[in-house]
Amino acid sequence: MRGLRVYTLVYLLFLYAPILLLPVFAFNASTVIAFPLAGFTTEWFTELATIPALHTAVLTSLKIAGVVAVVSTLLGICAARAAARYRFPGKAGIMGLIMLPLILPEIIVAVALLVVFLQVGLPLTSLTVILGHVLICTPFCVAILNGAFQSLDPALEEAAVDLGETGWGAFRLIILPLVMPGIIASLLIAFTISMDEFIVAFFVSGSDATLPVYLWGQLRFPQRLPAVMALGTILVAASVLLLTLAELARRRGVRRRGGQDTGGFL
Amino acid sequence: MTALISLSGINKTYASYHALRDVSLDIGAGEFFSLLGPSGCGKTTLLRTIAGFETPETGHLRIDGRDMLRVPANKRPTNMVFQSYAIFPHLSVAENVGFGLRRSGDNRAEKAARIDEALGMVGLSGYGDRAAHALSGGQRQRVALARALILKPKVLLLDEPLSALDKKMREQMQSELRRLQRQVGITFVLVTHDQEEALIMSDRIAVMFEGAIAQVDTPQGIYRAPRSQQVAAFIGMMNFLPGTVRSDGGQLLADIAGLGTIPLPGDLAATARLGAAQFGLRPESLSIMFGSDPLPTGLFSDGTVAERAYYGDMTYYDIDLPGGASPVTCSMKNLLSRPVLEPGSAVRVAWEPGALSLFQDV
Numbered sequence: 001m002r003g004l005r006v007y008t009l010v011y012l013l014f015l016y017a018p019i020l021l022l023p024v025f026a027f028n029a030s031t032v033i034a035f036p037l038a039g040f041t042t043e044w045f046t047e048l049a050t051i052p053a054l055h056t057a058v059l060t061s062l063k064i065a066g067v068v069a070v071v072s073t074l075l076g077i078c079a080a081r082a083a084a085r086y087r088f089p090g091k092a093g094i095m096g097l098i099m100l101p102l103i104l105p106e107i108i109v110a111v112a113l114l115v116v117f118l119q120v121g122l123p124l125t126s127l128t129v130i131l132g133h134v135l136i137c138t139p140f141c142v143a144i145l146n147g148a149f150q151s152l153d154p155a156l157e158e159a160a161v162d163l164g165e166t167g168w169g170a171f172r173l174i175i176l177p178l179v180m181p182g183i184i185a186s187l188l189i190a191f192t193i194s195m196d197e198f199i200v201a202f203f204v205s206g207s208d209a210t211l212p213v214y215l216w217g218q219l220r221f222p223q224r225l226p227a228v229m230a231l232g233t234i235l236v237a238a239s240v241l242l243l244t245l246a247e248l249a250r251r252r253g254v255r256r257r258g259g260q261d262t263g264g265f266l
Numbered sequence: 267m268t269a270l271i272s273l274s275g276i277n278k279t280y281a282s283y284h285a286l287r288d289v290s291l292d293i294g295a296g297e298f299f300s301l302l303g304p305s306g307c308g309k310t311t312l313l314r315t316i317a318g319f320e321t322p323e324t325g326h327l328r329i330d331g332r333d334m335l336r337v338p339a340n341k342r343p344t345n346m347v348f349q350s351y352a353i354f355p356h357l358s359v360a361e362n363v364g365f366g367l368r369r370s371g372d373n374r375a376e377k378a379a380r381i382d383e384a385l386g387m388v389g390l391s392g393y394g395d396r397a398a399h400a401l402s403g404g405q406r407q408r409v410a411l412a413r414a415l416i417l418k419p420k421v422l423l424l425d426e427p428l429s430a431l432d433k434k435m436r437e438q439m440q441s442e443l444r445r446l447q448r449q450v451g452i453t454f455v456l457v458t459h460d461q462e463e464a465l466i467m468s469d470r471i472a473v474m475f476e477g478a479i480a481q482v483d484t485p486q487g488i489y490r491a492p493r494s495q496q497v498a499a500f501i502g503m504m505n506f507l508p509g510t511v512r513s514d515g516g517q518l519l520a521d522i523a524g525l526g527t528i529p530l531p532g533d534l535a536a537t538a539r540l541g542a543a544q545f546g547l548r549p550e551s552l553s554i555m556f557g558s559d560p561l562p563t564g565l566f567s568d569g570t571v572a573e574r575a576y577y578g579d580m581t582y583y584d585i586d587l588p589g590g591a592s593p594v595t596c597s598m599k600n601l602l603s604r605p606v607l608e609p610g611s612a613v614r615v616a617w618e619p620g621a622l623s624l625f626q627d628v
Binding site: 155160162163166173177178 | 344
């Protein structure tokens with residue numbers, strides 16, 4: 001038992017130590033990223049406010065992530081609803097294809113997308129990043145929403161129709177409120193993934209650099225490194241916050257339906 | 267009896283099997299009607315066809331004289347109590363019960379009054395503000411009933427509504443459902459696999475096997491005069507005794523394994539054919555003779571107790587009769603004056619020829 005405990009600690013340290021270094025150097029009063037630490041400063045955070053290109057990149061990323069979250073969640077709702085409610089030929093195969101981007105190497109997806117966009121003649125802008133990110137985020141949304149839709153008793157919808165509602169009314173009044181926590185979780189996770197995604201954005205963002213692409217560019221300038229660390233700290237904090245909200249929304253949904261928690265996405 | 271629901275020639279097939287085979291059935295206004303059968307016999311499919319959730323390939327369905335098959339479920343004068351109750355978990359009890367009133371055009375006060383009335387009808391007055399997911403099984407069932415009855419449908423459809431309840435609660439709900447049905451006068455169509463429940467609650471029962479209706483009759487009719495061996499075996503307990511029907515000098519005789527040869531009782535003789543037959547005898551039509559009991563009427567056979575099952579109020583004895591193919595089961599009330607017999611005891615059994623059923627299934 002003792003051995004297992006030590007193993008767990010080492011494992012967690014290995015996972016999180018690099019991330020914990022981010023805030024350490026973000027508050028370090030030296031442009032050199034190395035120990036020993038020089039002293040405490042918030043200088044790098046204030047420096048962030050003075051870089052216009054960074055602001056543009058943040059806005060681009062927020063815009064892209066917002067659109068991606070909405071679009072991939074809408075697609076996810078359609079797919080999860082179809083999977084839960086209807087039987088049709090080739091259903092297993094279609095669901096499998098939808099989930100495939102989850103396991104495809106992202107670099108392959110990125111190169112393929114670039115080739116397609118160039119062939120179609122689509123200029124590389126935020127739109128192409130949105131298309132790429134929707135491709136990557138939709139499987140996550142489907143996975144989350146599938147859980148929400150599958151756990152619904154099909155008789156609920158029939159009961160609403162039996163009591164005089166139309167199909168759309170039953171969906172709006174019964175199904176939608178019950179899967180709403182799943183939808184919120186899906187929006188938040190798609191948003192987070194899109195905010196953080198680098199490879200596809202790197203290939204297809206053109207001149208509209210997203211935040212990760214911008215950060216990558218800054219790594220060439222050593223004096224900018226502490227500011228990057230500061231930005232990284234903010235991003236990690238925001239990601240943790242969003243994912244926590246997503247999980248809370250999911251748990252609340254489970255409680256509200258009075259169901260058993262079968263373990264969520266996180 | 268005027269038929270409120272009239273089904274004729276209904277056929278429904280799924281990819282792999284025939285769910286309903288040429289079902290024709292009339293259900294009267296104000297009847298408590300049960301669809302009874304083992305799981306997979308098509309009874310739920312038939313109920314869902316009446317509700318509008320299944321569309322048969324052929325046949326007609328009329329409710330109150332109106333053709334219904336092209337009418338969508340939300341426009342039919344039927345409401346349903348689902349097996350899972352399908353209580354909307356995110357709504358309160360009152361919102362659940364009042365769900366069907368959304369399109370009624372009643373104002374807020376009228377709706378509230380109707381919801382109170384419906385809740386009172388099922389004994390849940392004052393529960394309106396509760397969260398639906400916090401209710402017990404029995405309470406959910408009542409909410410489902412109130413929700414379906416509030417629209418005053420012509421037909422209330424109940425899909426195994428009591429199967430999720432424990433025995434005590436089930437018995438209580440059985441009598442309550444019966445009372446409710448008399449009170450509101452609405453036609454109830456109940457789907458159940460529990461023959462006892464069907465016998466207790468129904469005015470009439472349709473017994474279904476493999477998508478087809480085997481017999482429609484009153485509970486007494488089904489129990490006393492099952493039309494086939496399959497129905498007889500499904501409803502209650504029945505001893506099946508192999509035998510033959512033969513003619514001797516113009517009189518029909520029955521040779522029954524273990525019970526001997528008797529003149530075939532008059533009501534059976536009308537439809538009997540010569541040749542092999544199965545004779546049916548309910549356990550209560552056989553009785554062990556205890557010294558303390560008055561001498562019963564009927565015929566007698568001697569046998570040995572092979573096995574017994576003690577139920578408290580009754581004891582079921584399996585009795586070996588000489589010449590019998592298998593032991594016959596006989597049920598005896600446990601009167602104080604009657605000892606519970608051990609296997610191996612020699613007994614004399616009295617039985618009533620008038621209670622015999624005759625099956626000559628082709």
